[in-house]
Amino acid sequence: MPNATYYKVLPPDNRTAGGLGQGGGVWWTEIAGIELQREIARLMDVPLVLRDRPHGKDSFDTHDYPVEPGEFDVVYCQLFECPQQRPDGWVYTMVSDYIGMNGLLDAFLDRVRPDLVISLQYPLEPPEFLEALPQLGKLPNLVEQCRQYGARVEYLPWFNAVNIESYCVDKPIAAMCTGKMSGTYPFRDAAWRYLQELNRPDIVLSGNATGSTFSLSDEDYHKALAQARYYFSGGIYDLQIPPKYYEVCNYGACLVSPPMPMMQVSGFVAGQTYLPIHSVDEIPMILQSDDWREIAIRGQHMVHKRHSITQRARDIIQIYHEMRG
DSSP, X not given: OOOEEEEEEOOGGGTTTTOSSTTSHHXXXXXXXXXXXXXXXXXXXXXXXXXXXSSOSSTTOOOOXXXXXXXXXXXXXXXXXXXXXXXSSEEEEEEOOOTTOHHHHHHHHHHHOOSEEEESSSOSSOOSOOTTOGGGOXXXXXXXXXXXXXXXXXXXXXXXXXXXXXXXXXOOEEEEEEEEOSTTSHHHHHHHXXXXXXXXXXEEEEEESSOSOOSSOHHHHHHHHHHEEEEEOOXXXXXXXXXHHHHHHHTTOEEEEOOOXXXXXXXXXXXXXXXXXXXXXXXXXXXXXXXXXXXXXXXXXXXXXXXXXXXXXXHHHHHXXXXXX
């Protein structure tokens, strides 16, 4: 009987390392590492084996760990965590942060030799350089790097653990801008500063440069999202779509963002499921518009259809069957 298995689950006391919320340490452990594997096993109608990780404090602890022998058909290994030998079966992993971490990825690829690497946000055909951020240098190519180790790369974006089925028609909050603010998020940082200058009580702001503390609790943040007309943000280096975008649409806010390479393939269609912006000078005009009325609900429907945990499990199973023939 084939199995889906997850080798390392962080000890409960350490699962918050790396941050709460979409894309944080808890998401990687509880959602990607456990709930997604459960959904894959359920859809494949196979047993699931989850093994506790005996050590480690976060996702980037690369301390080796032993692999117990077993006839596993599908194996998920969290990136950068290297077992002492390649696990049995068809092995896959997922990558989010990649710029500056391609050296760590080499070590993982060499040891684990995964069949599939899923890119959650990094473009499969990235630009060679980012003119606005020359300090990053030449951008690495994930597809080419993985190909050297026999791994296939597929782009399957971030997903939501639960579809928020309710939709708040009455939206008293004109705009939101929250999260980590710094050179890592150039447009988000600029929009946040611009919105601060407006000093409006109907605009919710919560952010700082490090992302370590925020003025909103998770509960208040999600409540505000559901009541917000517009959510202004930008991508990671204005290149990669962050997990926040899928969360924003899930709660029914209209996403306002600069266009980025993987927007359309991810379901973010300009003027349909998100509102494009190119300069903070456009913010006053957007705040006066009613574009959110149609775009917000379409964005919510889009992420429910394309970026639920069940749909992502189906996507992975389909690739598995394609590769296994």
